[in-house]
Each structure stands twice: as structure tokens, then as C-alpha cells.
Amino acid sequence: MRRIISLMLVVLIGLTSVSHAAGFEPTVDYLKRQELDGWGILALYSSGCSVSGMNLDRVDSSDVTTDYEAYIMGAVPLERDVSDYGKKIINAQRASGKFADYTDGTGEDLVNAHIWGIISLYAANLNSYDRDKALEWLKQNQNQDGGFPVFAGDPASDPDMTAMGIIAYSILGLNESSNQVKKALTFLEGYLDKRESCETIAWYVLAKVKLGLQADQRLLGRLMEYRMQDGSFKHLKSSPGGNYMATWHGLLAVNDYNNRVSIFEVLHNLKRFTDLQKGDYAYDEIMYLVNRGVLSGYPDGTFRPDSPVKRAEFAKFLVYGLGLQNRISEGTLEFSDLKGHWSNKIVGIAVEEGLIKGVGSGRFAPEDRITGAQVAAMLVRAKGVEGSVQTMAGGNWYDGYVRLAGEQGLLYEGFDPNGYATRAQCAEAIVRLHRQGSNKS
Secondary structure, X not given: XXXXXXXXXXXXXXXXXXXXXXXXXXHHHHHHOOOOOHHHXXXXXXXXXXXXXXXXXXXXXXXXXXXXXXXXXXXXXOOOOOHHHHHHHHHOEOXXXXXXXXXXXXXXXXXXXXXXXXXXXXXXXXXXXXXXXXXXXXXHOOOOOOOEOOEOOOOOOEHHHHHHHHHHHHHOOOOOOOHHHXXXXXXXXXXXXXXXXXXXXXXXXXXXXXXXXXXXXXXXXXXXXXXXXXXXXXXXXXXXXXXHHHHHHHHHHHHHHHHOOOHXXXXXXXXXXXXXXXXXXXXXXXXXXXXXXXXXXXXXXXXXXOOEOEHHHHHHHHHHHOOOHHHOOOOOOOOHHHOOOOOHHHHHXXXXXXXOOOOEOOEOOOOOXXXXXXXXXXXXHHHOOHHHXXXXXXXXXXXXXXXXXXXXXXOOOOOOOOOXXXXXXXXXXXXXXXXXXXXXX
């Protein structure tokens, strides 16, 4: 079991954007030389490039819904206000639930107008539309073979549109266990066995990552067959050279695969919290964990970075941070004060892995605020170096843990062993653990 945690930490360490380190500088440079639209800007942004100041023409004079949807995909990384564009899309939702083909609410033919309405509004964190009707329209327009057509009512399914539809399903609350998503995934697998393109493989990777399913290396290998020596990607294997559209598709998919987080999730979370801004303490660490579902905010749109963390909450941070949530099953009977508590099963797996201990007398004290000393002890255990803790005669129980945690680079800014750790500090601590890795074997 210790090796499992070790491997999970190794995976988590690699979650930062690694495209440049993986040799994709030529692809980035190729895109930078092109006339960029919203998608090209998004691909560069997903690579960790600064896109500030890049040109993106507004589309105010257009009456085509998809123009506004595509604009949003590049405007959000540029930190532009897209609320007015979002309203145009929302106001174009028809009684059937479909986002219309045109901003005046007419047109029920283009499936991509609907799917990209869902995705672009999610990227802009704008949710004031009828999600239930939007989902119902999507279900009704999925073909019997599991795919989605380009035009509503067409029995011929399109693989790219199908992968986009999976992303829309995920945004609207469906996961890989739903019948609709299963059918769409089956269609895509069957299609790729017969024929493929760079864009189809790229969308398939993007869809799987959005579902939380890691695309296998074989799929990435197939995508790499479309990459040219100059860094560009080509549409078909038989194509003589690369092109702009295939390249931004390829780069987006590679980045999602490497980062193990959907670019659409990253955009959605950019301005998710009203009390958290770029430049704030531990902003990057908080968003790193939020994007990966380790941390979340509150229903009122706040994150409350300075609020103290309860012991039960930190147990969840740690378990989810280590990727152990899929193994949560049985609760623990070790602590009398966890009977009926929401964290019982989470604490159970943390206890099983030797990450957490109680406070004595058969109690866990789930509602007590966690101290810096307790955080240090849990981090040392999670890293697998507790055996190196040295007891200090006449000292505090935690002195050896704190010293070792400091030596390992695990302590957060402003650490105080007797002070209460905040949500921001705990986020920094968990990311430090990820970066440091595990010595468990």
C-alpha cells in the first residue's frame, strides 16, 4: 500500500504544465507565428505561455452564435470581460433547450452551436441558463450509435462532435457511468479503429481528461504520429504538411494529457472565487488543487483562504491530495466521536494508511481546528519519513516532526506549530508535499 501512495505522489508531482519540458517548444513557436484566433490563444495559454496583449478581434457585429462561443475561448485566458457575450448566448437558448444557431434565437440545425454554448459558458463561469433543458436537448439529439451529428436529425455521426458532446455531458453533470457517455465513448473507440484524424484523436483525449479518465499512452502515441519536424501537426497522416487548426488541436490535447486536468476546468475556475485574486498568498497552490478536485469553495462563491481548517477537513485535503478518494469504503470504529460524522470514511482510509492519529482517549476531534504541529506530523507520515523523526528529551511531542518537515521543505509560509493552519496554508503544504515526492517504498 505504501508503494501505491508513492506512485500517486509521483503522478501528482507531474501535474504542472510540462509541454515545454517535454520538447514542445517548436509547436508553441509554430503557433506563435500564425494569425491566432481564440483557439490558438487557448492552446498557447494551456502550455503555460503568457498570452497577455495578444490580439483577438471582437465579434460584436456577428449574428452567428458560434462566433461568440469561439471568442470566449480565447478571451477568458486574456482576462477580458465576456459577460455581455455570454448573455447573447444565454438569450439565444430556445424553448427546446438548444442554444440557437443565431443570436436572435433562430436556427435549430447546428449541433455545435449548442455544444459550444454549454462549453463556452462553463469556461466563462456563467450558469444562468436552463441546464436541464440543455441536457435534455443533447440527449434527444444523440444518435442511436452513440455519436452526435453535425446537423440535428442527421443519422451520420461525427467523431469530433461526439467528443465535444461528451465534454458538454460532463459539464452538465454526467460521468462515464451514464448510458449516454458510455455509448459516445463506444462510438469513438469503434471509429478510431476504422479511421482517424489528428483532430479526432485530440478531441478524444480532451473528452477523456474532462471525464477524469486518463487517456492511455497508446492514444498519445497515435496523436504524435501527426506531428511534423517543425512542431506543427497535420490533419491526416497522408497530408503533406502541418496546419494551424490541427496544431492547436494537438497542443491542447497534449497539454491536457500531461497536466491531467481539463483546460475547460482551468478556465472555469479562473474567476470562480470572489475573495481570491492572482497575487494573493498561495493563489497558485490553491488553484492547482481546485482544478484537480482536491479543494473546493463555498456556495456563495468564496474560498475563504484565511479561514482555519478543521481536523476532518484536513483529512479530506490529504486523502484527496494523495488520490486515495477512490479507495474510500469503510468507516473507522477507532474513534468514538466519528460515529455518524461526514468524515468517518475519509478518516478511515487516512488511518489505514498511517497518515492520521487521534488526540487520545479514543477521540479524533474532527471539529477541532488543526494546528501547525498536527499538519507537520501528517505531512511527514504522508511522505513516508516518520522513521527519521528524532524524539527530543524534554521537548514537545511535535518537535521532531516539525524539524524533519522543515528539513524536507514541507512547511508553509508563516508556520507556527501552535497556531491554527488556514485553508491557504494547508493548500501550500499539500502542494509542497506533491513537489517533494515520497520516499516510501
